[in-house]
Every structure is written in C-alpha cells, then in structure tokens.
Amino acid sequence: MRWRDLLPFGDPRTPGRMRQWFLSRFSRHRFEILEAPAASVSELRARWQRATTQDLAHTVGLSEFVCRQAALALERAERRHRGARYKVPRFVIEEISARAPFRAGVAAYASQLGKSETQVHREAIRYLHEIAATHDPTVIDLVANLTRRIVQRGYRALRYSPDQLARVQTLAQKGPVCFLPAHRSNLDHLVLFLALYENGLPPNHTAGGINMNFFPVGPLVRRSGVFFIRRTFRDNELYKFVLRQYVDYLLEKRFSLEWYIEGGRSRSGKLLPPRYGILSYVVDAYRRGKVDEVYLVPVSITYDQIQDLAEYATEHRGGAKTRESWRWLVRVLRRLRRRYGDIHLRIAPELALSEFIARESIATLADPEETSRPIQKLAFELCVRIARATPLTPTAVTSFALLSVPDRALTAGEVTALVADLLRWAETRELPTTAGFAWGTVSQVTAVLEALVENEAVSCFRQGEEPVYLVSPEQQPAAGYYRNTVVHFFLGGAIAELALFAVRDSFLARQRTGMPVHSHEEATQEFWRVVFWLRDLLKFDFFFPDRQQFREEIDAELRRAHPDWQTLLAHADGVDELFHHLRPLLAPASLRPFLETYWVAAQAALLWGDQANENRLGFVSQCGNLARQLWLQRRIRSTEPTSRVLLQAAVDLASYHGLLGPGVDPVRRKRWADQLRAALLWLDSVAARALARFAEEVALREVPSAGFATVATPNGEPASPSSI
Structure with missing residues (x-):
C-alpha cells in the first residue's frame, strides 16, 4: 500500500459507507463480495463449550461467541485475498477473558488477595488493555511506509536473504515462531518489521518496554504489533498471570512473537547476558501442552554504523539514559540526516523447542518465573547462534585494525595492510561476512575511514604529507563498540x-x-x-x-x-x-579493554571492597575514577575501562568470586589482582611483539625496491615495477 492510497481517504480496502456506495454504483470491478464458510448452531455451541468449558445447556455468552466467530470467519476469507501479511488477531481481550484458565486464575487471585472476584477481574482486564497489541491493517501499511522512509533517510540499504525469510514462512505453517534478535539500536524492531512486510509476512507480536509508549510512537507501533510490558513487575503476581495468559493465547493461535533475549540495548556492542522472562513463559506454555511445537529463531541485526552511539557515549561516561519522549524522537530523526552505511539482517538456524526439551527434559516448575538450568542452557544456545550469525562488516574490521595499533596515527595504506591480514584470517575460517566483504584496496578502506571520521568515531589529521587516522582516547569506546560486535x-x-x-x-x-x-x-x-x-x-x-x-x-x-x-x-x-x-596477533585488540577493566575492579576491591555492597552504583563510580587515574598514569593503556558499562560487568565478576563486602580476606583480593596483573603482562608481551612486527613491515614498505619508487595504480593497489 502506497502513501497516495492511504492519505486522501484512508485504507481503500475498508472503505466507508460513502465510498462503498460510490464503488457499487460506478466501479463494480473494484470490489468483490466474499462469503465465509457456514457453521451450524450445534457446531458453534460445541466450539463455545470447548473454549469456555460452560455447560451445554447454559447459553450465557453464546451469542457474543457466535458474533466473534462470524467476524473471524470473514477475516479469514478476506485474508485469502489480501495475503498473510494481514494475519492479525481479533477480539483478543474478549477471547482471553472468556477462557476458563483466565477465569479460574482470577478467582484464585481474588481469594489470595482478599478482594472480590469482580474487583480482581476488572484489574486483570485493565492489565490486558495495557499489554495487548491492537493490530490495524491500515496502520500496518502506514508504519511500513514510515519505516521505509526512516531507514532510507540514514542508511543505503537493508540487506537480507529472502531465502531465509522463506524458511521462516515454512516454519510458521508448522507452529508458532518466536524471533529473538540481538538488540543494538532503537531501529531493530522497525528493521525486522520492514523485512517481514516486504516479503508478505505478518508483523510479529513484539514485546516492547512501556517507556516507548508515548505519543505518537506508542499508538502507531501498538497498532502494528508491539505489546508493551512494564520494566519491573516482580512483586505483581496478577500482572505476571495476565502476561502469561496473553503469551499462551498468542502461541495457541500460532501468532509469531518477538522479543530481545538481552532485555535491553547493548551499549558496548557485544551480546549481553540473556534475560529469561518471556522465554520462561514460552517454555512453560509448551510444557503445559498449549502448543505442540515452538520454533525459536535467533536473529542478528548489524549496522555498518549506528545513530545511537552518541547516547551510548554519554552513558559510558556515567551520564543518565535519555528518557524517550517526543523531543527524543525528533533528535533521533535529525541524527539520521547523516549516512550510516547498510543494515544487515541475518537469520540463524532455528531451534525447535521439542528437540531441545527432549534432550534436556525440563522439569515441572511450580513458578514459571523460576529459571531452571535447562532454560539457562537454552538461552545460552540461542545467544551462541546469534553471535555466529553476526557478519563481519567493513566498519568492525577497520575499527579492530585501528585499535590493534594504539596511540599511533596510521595512513590509509597502513590500515589497509592490517585489514588485509584480518580478511585473510576470516576467509580461511569461513566466517559470515557482509555482501561487500570482497574489499581491501586503499580506496575502499579510505571510504570506511572517512565514514567513521564523519560520525566522530575516528580522528583524521590532513595537514601533513598525507592524511593519517587515529582513534583518540575519547573515541576508544565508540571504535570499541564496532569492534565488540565481532570480537567473539x-x-x-x-x-x-x-x-x-x-x-x-x-x-x-x-x-x-x-x-x-x-x-x-x-x-x-x-x-x-x-x-x-x-x-x-x-x-x-x-x-x-x-x-x-x-x-x-x-x-x-x-x-x-x-x-x-x-x-x-x-x-x-x-x-x-x-x-x-x-x-595476525589478535589478543591486544580483543582482550585489553576487558582484562584492564577486571584489574581496575580488583584494585578498587583492595581499596574499598568492604563497602562495595552498601552502595553498588557508588562503587562502580569509584572504579571509574580509579580507572581514569590509572590511565593518566599510563598504568593501563586503554580508556575503555573508564566506561560504566564495562565496569558494571567487572564489578559483577568480582562479586561472583566473593571479593566484595565486609569480612573478605584481603589476601584473596590481592591474589585475584595479582592473577589479573599477570594476564596483563602476558598481553603486553603479545602487544610488543605485534607492534614490532607492524613496525618492521611498515619499514619494509617504505624502502624502495631496486631503485623504483612505490606508487599506486588507479584501483588503489601498489604498482609493480614493471607497471611504472
């Protein structure tokens, strides 16, 4: 559906009375009367009885059920003409609230909470309205057009394999499909939504944080498939029950789900530890026999560059997360005036839940919120598949190359030599790459470097003999973000x-x-x-x-x-x-920021570890100040350990080893710090060898061979003596 079809008079597929009259009089070829399959009263009553477990002689609610069945039958008849893209649920709240498990649960919680059943039922319905998506085919078309414009505004192209989406469509015919993308940008949902739309697939039911439910984003995305859930509801048992009933309903009706297994966006570029909430609900629904099969589909969404990096830089420095609002949306759209390259969507091999359950034998849990060992292993396997599907991008490889030679500006030719080593290394291991991976000339690497300079992830000095490129200390977290997307x-x-x-x-x-x-x-x-x-x-x-x-x-x-x-x-x-x-030698660029961050946290534990548990955020802030001091003294070589994002993981590691809080033996803390220091000394030895090798190769390239000067051919490659 195009803009010109939607804007003047609304969706032409559902015309109002005046347009219906006009079409019936003057454009009979533009409409068709559809007839849905008929059903007898006894058959409808049997369906109603199975759905609500009411007595056959009791007809309260039967008329409403028949009306809903008629509307759904017409909806299916229309879908056969309009396509699967508009397969959306109808009467969600009415159907869920009429189900026996829902009514029984409401009664149980009323007794547990000491409230009347009517009061608890009203509260549960309010939660359902707060959570549920309300699909509208017109809004789906509208959001698809908006998404296409937004993506084209900041990116050259969205690249994906139609064959992978066709495989997902085949899976959806066998059972419900759950998409689990990595979460790196606020555009992630729109990117997957657009890819599905362009291939005639229905929009997913996507779990979104309620912080995104602001005008105009909330009303639009709710009507195109997003259901909003609260950030925290651990102590609200009724809310958890309603959310579980909603997930059960979607799975039973074989609608596709989507949620981010990491919970929130990764501010560091690497995958975050998984969150188990909705995954536990899906596994619990399967265990209770709500569905025969569930297909879990890991998804990697990778950007050449992301427009969220400015926000992440603020959070790395300890700033507060920007609150989503109308002003925030305007700033995001303004940032998309710049060009950020391509977006790469990769779908990893699916995981059939029945196969995993058969191997792991998940036991019955009294509380689906409880995280069992098999669910942890399931989440781990999904994250591994996402990581393996993530492609190497020119931006990530170039950032890795720049960070492998710290504190030194490099010419485009020197960066190209480092990139060439990484490309050969990746090709021999058959790693996933982007479509434009067959690159590596000076001109191509220069284009990537200039794009990084434009978006302030790399610095360039142009006043000398030739431009040289450097990742300044302030830019290391930004360049490190792109490196971290592929560092695994x-x-x-x-x-x-x-x-x-x-x-x-x-x-x-x-x-x-x-x-x-x-x-x-x-x-x-x-x-x-x-x-x-x-x-x-x-x-x-x-x-x-x-x-x-x-x-x-x-x-x-x-x-x-x-x-x-x-x-x-x-x-x-x-x-x-x-x-x-x-x-090439990989350790200096891969491991230094993480090992140095661990060592900073270990040093902080030696100084202030007894008080760490009293104020964890304050302790992380102290770690950041200590990291800044150690970098100024050049006792660490990277500024990335000053990042609050990395320090939080390092503090969690120290806590896991029992090094924080009162009563810890200082000898244990000292031993831990010494072990990390030893690892850094090994790393320094590898880095020294890598730098010596790099300096030797640079010197060899600078020495003319047999009296001939080294010049470049038009394609950017060094010319041979015979071509000079």
Whole structure:
C-alpha cells in the first residue's frame, strides 16, 4: 500500500459507507463480495463449550461467541485475498477473558488477595488493555511506509536473504515462531518489521518496554504489533498471570512473537547476558501442552554504523539514559540526516523447542518465573547462534585494525595492510561476512575511514604529507563498540596467544631461578590450564562453547599455524617459532579493554571492597575514577575501562568470586589482582611483539625496491615495477 492510497481517504480496502456506495454504483470491478464458510448452531455451541468449558445447556455468552466467530470467519476469507501479511488477531481481550484458565486464575487471585472476584477481574482486564497489541491493517501499511522512509533517510540499504525469510514462512505453517534478535539500536524492531512486510509476512507480536509508549510512537507501533510490558513487575503476581495468559493465547493461535533475549540495548556492542522472562513463559506454555511445537529463531541485526552511539557515549561516561519522549524522537530523526552505511539482517538456524526439551527434559516448575538450568542452557544456545550469525562488516574490521595499533596515527595504506591480514584470517575460517566483504584496496578502506571520521568515531589529521587516522582516547569506546560486535570470533585465538606466553614466561622464570624446565607434558598442562582459566574469566562478558568443543577449536586454531604446535611447547624457542606463524596477533585488540577493566575492579576491591555492597552504583563510580587515574598514569593503556558499562560487568565478576563486602580476606583480593596483573603482562608481551612486527613491515614498505619508487595504480593497489 502506497502513501497516495492511504492519505486522501484512508485504507481503500475498508472503505466507508460513502465510498462503498460510490464503488457499487460506478466501479463494480473494484470490489468483490466474499462469503465465509457456514457453521451450524450445534457446531458453534460445541466450539463455545470447548473454549469456555460452560455447560451445554447454559447459553450465557453464546451469542457474543457466535458474533466473534462470524467476524473471524470473514477475516479469514478476506485474508485469502489480501495475503498473510494481514494475519492479525481479533477480539483478543474478549477471547482471553472468556477462557476458563483466565477465569479460574482470577478467582484464585481474588481469594489470595482478599478482594472480590469482580474487583480482581476488572484489574486483570485493565492489565490486558495495557499489554495487548491492537493490530490495524491500515496502520500496518502506514508504519511500513514510515519505516521505509526512516531507514532510507540514514542508511543505503537493508540487506537480507529472502531465502531465509522463506524458511521462516515454512516454519510458521508448522507452529508458532518466536524471533529473538540481538538488540543494538532503537531501529531493530522497525528493521525486522520492514523485512517481514516486504516479503508478505505478518508483523510479529513484539514485546516492547512501556517507556516507548508515548505519543505518537506508542499508538502507531501498538497498532502494528508491539505489546508493551512494564520494566519491573516482580512483586505483581496478577500482572505476571495476565502476561502469561496473553503469551499462551498468542502461541495457541500460532501468532509469531518477538522479543530481545538481552532485555535491553547493548551499549558496548557485544551480546549481553540473556534475560529469561518471556522465554520462561514460552517454555512453560509448551510444557503445559498449549502448543505442540515452538520454533525459536535467533536473529542478528548489524549496522555498518549506528545513530545511537552518541547516547551510548554519554552513558559510558556515567551520564543518565535519555528518557524517550517526543523531543527524543525528533533528535533521533535529525541524527539520521547523516549516512550510516547498510543494515544487515541475518537469520540463524532455528531451534525447535521439542528437540531441545527432549534432550534436556525440563522439569515441572511450580513458578514459571523460576529459571531452571535447562532454560539457562537454552538461552545460552540461542545467544551462541546469534553471535555466529553476526557478519563481519567493513566498519568492525577497520575499527579492530585501528585499535590493534594504539596511540599511533596510521595512513590509509597502513590500515589497509592490517585489514588485509584480518580478511585473510576470516576467509580461511569461513566466517559470515557482509555482501561487500570482497574489499581491501586503499580506496575502499579510505571510504570506511572517512565514514567513521564523519560520525566522530575516528580522528583524521590532513595537514601533513598525507592524511593519517587515529582513534583518540575519547573515541576508544565508540571504535570499541564496532569492534565488540565481532570480537567473539577472535577470542579463541586471542586466549591461545596469552596461554602461549604464559608457558614461555614459565620456561624463562625456571631458567632464571635454576629450576628444572618443564617437561613437554607439564608445558601442555600449563597451556590448557591458562586457556580454561581465561575462558572462565571472560564468560561473564562472552558466550563460549562447552569445554570440550572449546578445546577442539583452540587446537584447530593452532594447527592452522603449525601442524605440530604441541611439540613446540617443549621449550621457549619453540613457542617463539609458533608465534612467528601466528598472523595476525589478535589478543591486544580483543582482550585489553576487558582484562584492564577486571584489574581496575580488583584494585578498587583492595581499596574499598568492604563497602562495595552498601552502595553498588557508588562503587562502580569509584572504579571509574580509579580507572581514569590509572590511565593518566599510563598504568593501563586503554580508556575503555573508564566506561560504566564495562565496569558494571567487572564489578559483577568480582562479586561472583566473593571479593566484595565486609569480612573478605584481603589476601584473596590481592591474589585475584595479582592473577589479573599477570594476564596483563602476558598481553603486553603479545602487544610488543605485534607492534614490532607492524613496525618492521611498515619499514619494509617504505624502502624502495631496486631503485623504483612505490606508487599506486588507479584501483588503489601498489604498482609493480614493471607497471611504472
């Protein structure tokens, strides 16, 4: 449906009386009379009895039920002509409130709360009105057109695979589908909504925070599929009951759901720990036999650049989250005047709940809010699939390259050389990439750098011989955001690099003290001990496969560098030889901000750990001040540890290890800080080797070969002597 169809007289598919009269008199070819299938009174009464469990002789409410069934039958007849795009629920509140489980639950809560059943029923209906989406086909078309304009305003294109959406459409014919996207931008819902609309699929029922229910956003998105839920309702049992009944209804009617498994937007770029609320409701509905099957579909929505980054930068510095309002909406639309590249939508392989339940055997829970171990594993598996589907983008790879050489401005040619190493590394591992991944010339990398400069994620100095690019200390969180969207791909190699240096340092320490050197078996054991210690250390920030699979991935990673890598662990020179084959070195850009943040929190625990639990936000603020001091003293090399977002995860890690609060042995805190400091020393060793390699390669490129100057061909590649 186009703007010119909607704006003058409303939706032409549902004309008013005057337009109906006009069409019937002068444009008979433009309308068709539809007839829905008939049903006998006895059949309708049987349906009504099954739906409400009323006595067959009791007819109170039967007439209303028949009217609703007639309207729904006509709706289905219209849908066969108009398409599945407009498959929307009708009479949601009436149907839910008439169900026996709803009425029984209201009666039980009335008894529990000491209120009359009428009073509790009225309150439950009010919650239903507050939660439920109210789809309107006209508004669906209107929002689709608005979304297309918004996306085109700030982005070149929305890129996705129609085949992936066709696969989802096939799944929807078998059972309800639940979309679980990663949440990085306020545009995420609109992006998925537009992709479904363009492929003739109905809009999802999307869980949205009630903070977005403001004019004009709230009325529009509610009528196009969003249902609003409160941010916190842990102590409101009636509200939880109503929400659970609403989810049951949507699943039984096989409507598609959508919610963000992280709960809120990621301010750091990486996936956040999962929230289990709605996932627990869906699993509970399946366990109670409300549906035969549920398909969970992980979704990755990745942006070349995001317009939310200015807000995130404020929150990184400790500022308050901007409250959503009309003014906030205007600012968002104004920011979209800039160009932010492309949007990439990827749908990961689905997970059939019946298969997972058959393996994990989720036990009956007295309270669906309770988070069982299998539900945690289910959420973990969904997050792993989202991460694996996330593509490497030119912006993310370029940001990673810039951050791998900190405190130094680079020419476009130098950045291109670093990017080329990363591209080769990714191609050999068959990692998911964007459609334009076959890039890497100086001109292409320069275009990416200039886009980052335009949006203030990178600085450029142009007054010298040639432009040079630098991530300034203030810009490190912004560039780090784009790096973090793909950093999970590099973690295995980065952890292996630190473990190799741990083994090497152990060899050298034993030689200095005159102790017997490690045997091959001892060196191998030390390597894997450090690998799994780092894995456990980082699991608060990242999702890893199980220990056996992770071990196999590390082994495969090092075998690419040297088939007999384990034999090289027998002596320090062998480790040096193995490092010679590792290219590129990944640990400095991948792990430094996280390890330094953990160390800052450990140092803060030594100073103020006894009072940390009394005021957790105050302790995080103290950590930020300490991080700023340590950076000014250059005891840490990145400004990212000053971010409140990263520090919160580091404080949670320290709390998990029992290092915060009164009565903690200071020796334990000191040991924890020393272990993290040792990891940073390994990281510094890897970084020094990476910088030395980079400086050597830059020097080689600057030396003319056989008396010929190095020039560039029109496509941006270095010319060979024969072409000069």
